[in-house]
Amino acid sequence: MRWKYFTIGIFVMIVIVSCAKTPEMAISPEKIELGILSPNEIVEGAFWVKNIGNGELNAVVRSGCDCIELENNLPESIAPNDSAKVSFVYYAPDSVVSDTSSIFISADDENIQPQKLLVIASIKARKLAKGDSTITIVPFATGQPQMREITDKIMQSFFGQVKEKLNFQPVNPSSIIQHIVADKKYGKEPIHKVIRKWALMDSIRWVIACQLSMENTIVKGQCSVVDGFAEFPMPLDFEAPVDKVADVFMDSVEVFFQHIGERYKDAMIKGMQQKWALQRREIMNKPLPEMKFVDVRTGDTLTGESTRGNILLMHFFGIDCEHCEQEVEWMRKLVESHPENLIVWGISVDIGMQDSVELFARERKLPYPVVLPTAKSHRRLTRIYGGATPQTILADENGVVREFFVGFNSALVQRLEKTIQTLSARMTSPKSE
Numbered sequence: 001m002r003w004k005y006f007t008i009g010i011f012v013m014i015v016i017v018s019c020a021k022t023p024e025m026a027i028s029p030e031k032i033e034l035g036i037l038s039p040n041e042i043v044e045g046a047f048w049v050k051n052i053g054n055g056e057l058n059a060v061v062r063s064g065c066d067c068i069e070l071e072n073n074l075p076e077s078i079a080p081n082d083s084a085k086v087s088f089v090y091y092a093p094d095s096v097v098s099d100t101s102s103i104f105i106s107a108d109d110e111n112i113q114p115q116k117l118l119v120i121a122s123i124k125a126r127k128l129a130k131g132d133s134t135i136t137i138v139p140f141a142t143g144q145p146q147m148r149e150i151t152d153k154i155m156q157s158f159f160g161q162v163k164e165k166l167n168f169q170p171v172n173p174s175s176i177i178q179h180i181v182a183d184k185k186y187g188k189e190p191i192h193k194v195i196r197k198w199a200l201m202d203s204i205r206w207v208i209a210c211q212l213s214m215e216n217t218i219v220k221g222q223c224s225v226v227d228g229f230a231e232f233p234m235p236l237d238f239e240a241p242v243d244k245v246a247d248v249f250m251d252s253v254e255v256f257f258q259h260i261g262e263r264y265k266d267a268m269i270k271g272m273q274q275k276w277a278l279q280r281r282e283i284m285n286k287p288l289p290e291m292k293f294v295d296v297r298t299g300d301t302l303t304g305e306s307t308r309g310n311i312l313l314m315h316f317f318g319i320d321c322e323h324c325e326q327e328v329e330w331m332r333k334l335v336e337s338h339p340e341n342l343i344v345w346g347i348s349v350d351i352g353m354q355d356s357v358e359l360f361a362r363e364r365k366l367p368y369p370v371v372l373p374t375a376k377s378h379r380r381l382t383r384i385y386g387g388a389t390p391q392t393i394l395a396d397e398n399g400v401v402r403e404f405f406v407g408f409n410s411a412l413v414q415r416l417e418k419t420i421q422t423l424s425a426r427m428t429s430p431k432s433e
Contacts, residue, residue: 021053021054021055021056021080022053022054022055022109022111023051023053023054023055023056023057023058023078023080023107023109023112024051024052024053024057024112025049025050025051025052025053025057025059025105025107025112025115026049026050026051026052027047027048027049027050027105027115027117028047028048028050028083029047030117031117031118031119031120032045032047032117032118032119032120033120033121034090034119034120034121034184035121035122035182035183035184036121036122036123036124036179036182036183036201037092037121037122037123037124038092038123038124038126038197038200038201039092039093039094039095039096039123039125039126040091040092040093040094041092041197042089042090042091042092042382042383043089043090043092043121043184043185044087044088044089044090045087045088045089045090045119046085046086046087046088047085047086047088047103047117048083048084048085048086049061049074049078049083049084049086049105050078050081050082050083051078051079051080051081051082051083052080052081053080054080055080056077056078056079056080057077057078057079057080057107057109057112058076058077058078058107058108058109059074059078059105059106059107059108059112060073060074060105060106061073061074061086061103061104061105062103062104063088063103063104064101064102064103064104064116065101065102066091066376067090067091067092067093067099067101068088068089068090068091068101068103068119069088069089069091069380070086070087070088070103071086071087071088071089072085072086072087073086074086086103088103088119089383090119090121091379092121092123093123095123096123096124096125097123098120098121098122098123099120099121099122099123100118100119100120101118101119101120101121102116102117102118102119103116103117103119104116104117105117124201125201126200126201127200127201127202127203128199128200128201128202128203128204128205128228128229129203130229132203132204132205133167133168133169133205134168134169134170134171134203134204134205134206135162135166135168135169135170135171135204135205135206135207135208136170136171136172136173136176136204136206136207136208137154137155137158137159137173137207137208137209137210138173138176138177138180138195138207138208138209138210139151139155139173139177140154140210140211140212140221141209141210141211141212142211142212142213144212144213144214146214147212147213147214147219150212150214150219150242150245151212153245153246154245154246154249156246157246157247157249157250158170158208158249158250158253161250162250162253165250165253165254166253166254166257168205168206171202171203171204173207175202176195176198176199176202176204176207179198179201179202180194180195180198183197183198191209192209192224192226192232192233195207195209195226195233196226196227196228196230196231199226199227199228200228204228205227205228205229206225206226206227206228207225207226207228208223208224208225208226208236208253209223209224209226210222210223210224210236211223214242217241217242218239218240218241218242219239219240219241219242219245220237220238220239221237221238221239221249222235222237223235223236223237223238224236225256225263227264230264230267230268231268231271232267232268232270232271232272233267233271234256234263234264234266234267235267236252236253236256237252238252272387272388275386275387276386276388276405276406279384279386279404280404280405283384283393283401283404284401284402284403284404285400285401285402286400286401287398287399287400287401288304288312288384288393288395288399288400288401289304289380289381289383289384290303290304290305290377290380291303291304291373291377291380291381292373292374292376292377293345293347293369293371293372293373293374293377294371294372294373294374295369295370295371296348296354296357296358296361296370296371296372297358297361297362297369297370298369300369301374302345302369302371304399305399307343307395307399308397308398308399309397310341310342310343310397311338311341311342311343311394311395311396311397311420311423311424311427312343312345312394312395312399313331313334313342313343313344313345313392313393313394313416313420314345314347314392314393314394314395315327315328315331315344315345315346315347315390315391315392316347316349316385316386316389316390316391316392316393317346317347317348317349317389317390318348318349318350318389319348319350319353319356319357319360321389321390323389323390323407323408324389324390324408326408327390327392327408328346328364328366330408330413331344331346331368332366332367334417334420335367335368336367338420338424341397341424341427341428342420342424343368344368344369345368345369345370345371346361346366346368346369346370346371347371347372347373347381348360348370348371348372349385349389350372351372351373351378354372357370357372358370384401386404386406388406388407390406390407390408391404391405391406392404392405392406392408392412392416394416394419394420394423396423396426397423397427402419402423403415403416403419
């Protein structure tokens with residue numbers, strides 16, 4: 001009888017164990033290949049953690065190097081058959097190397113082995129030199145089959161005349177075309193950025209890319225000239241009868257480079273405006289990245305987390321910026337009139353000039369911290385900093401961006417003060433039950 005009960009007890013234990021709900025972790029993809037990158041290139045990526053078991057999965061992720069920053073952690077638990085996305089940013093090193101970095105994912109269940117996600121990149125050197133005068137043209141993209149003959153004529157005219165007309169060294173485009181099409185960012189971001197990246201690495205100073213179309217017997221070309229040393233592309237448009245299109249195209253190219261200075265200026269103005277508009281769309285109503293700064297007068301370390309519960313105004317400035325001086329004086333008054341729930345930071349973009357920045361702050365007796373970002377935070381700030389001064393970012397009590405603009409004038413001041421008043425009123429008003 002005793003053996004009978006013992007056997008029943010063992011059977012019950014087996015049933016209980018077999019019915020226990022246990023999680024199981026799967027990572028997708030198993031590795032991430034970023035392809036060929038240029039030094040210091042920034043790439044965003046993501047992977048998924050899936051629970052393929054039948055119990056709740058509790059897991060954490062961590063980066064295996066400074067070159068990878070995780071944008072988010074996993075939720076407290078992942079239900080069976082559910083997945084959670086983890087986004088990250090990879091910062092390519094400044095040296096030529098084949099880089100294999102890791103992201104580690106581990107669960108609090110001892111039966112689940114920790115997993116390692118490999119992030120692989122090949123860093124290629126920039127070869128373009130200031131003295132290079134190389135130029136190429138990529139095949140014209142068109143959806144009209146009858147345009148092939150016209151495209152061939154333009155290409156032949158270009159490579160036959162460009163050295164004589166402009167004294168530039170023509171380069172066969174086949175290699176750079178292959179690189180552009182194979183790039184991981186091709187089709188995901190503006191094409192001129194991918195072209196410029198490969199122009200720098202393939203030693204091509206100027207790349208002309210065009211879109212051709214034809215109406216009746218008139219050929220129209222919408223082109224961009226990408227300079228490997230310039231951030232923004234320059235437009236080059238033309239139109240001509242079919243029988244004169246090659247000559248008109250070459251004349252347009254020649255006139256373009258005769259006025260290259262004006263082209264650079266116009267492209268810079270338009271490009272910066274577009275960049276700031278895009279920057280605004282990307283950061284508005286989103287949390288600020290994790291940040292650390294050093295106060296140039298006290299040496300204290302300031303973090304974005306320490307400002308939670310207050311409105312944070314970040315003023316990006318340069319010590320030689322004329323309009324920044326005007327905004328500094330406005331902020332002095334702002335601090336005096338909003339002492340309770342407003343924190344102001346003056347963030348200098350003069351990296352490596354701590355003594356000069358400290359002198360700037362002390363001479364003006366600024367009533368708020370003037371800071372320089374740490375090396376790691378400076379890297380993060382490139383994703384929210386618009387590249388010009390003065391720039392202002394306003395975040396609410398939860399660290400979410402509520403205003404962003406570049407420049408300083410009365411209209412921007414009114415807009416900013418109104419937003420501060422709205423946020424302040426929201427913080428002080430009684431919460432509805």
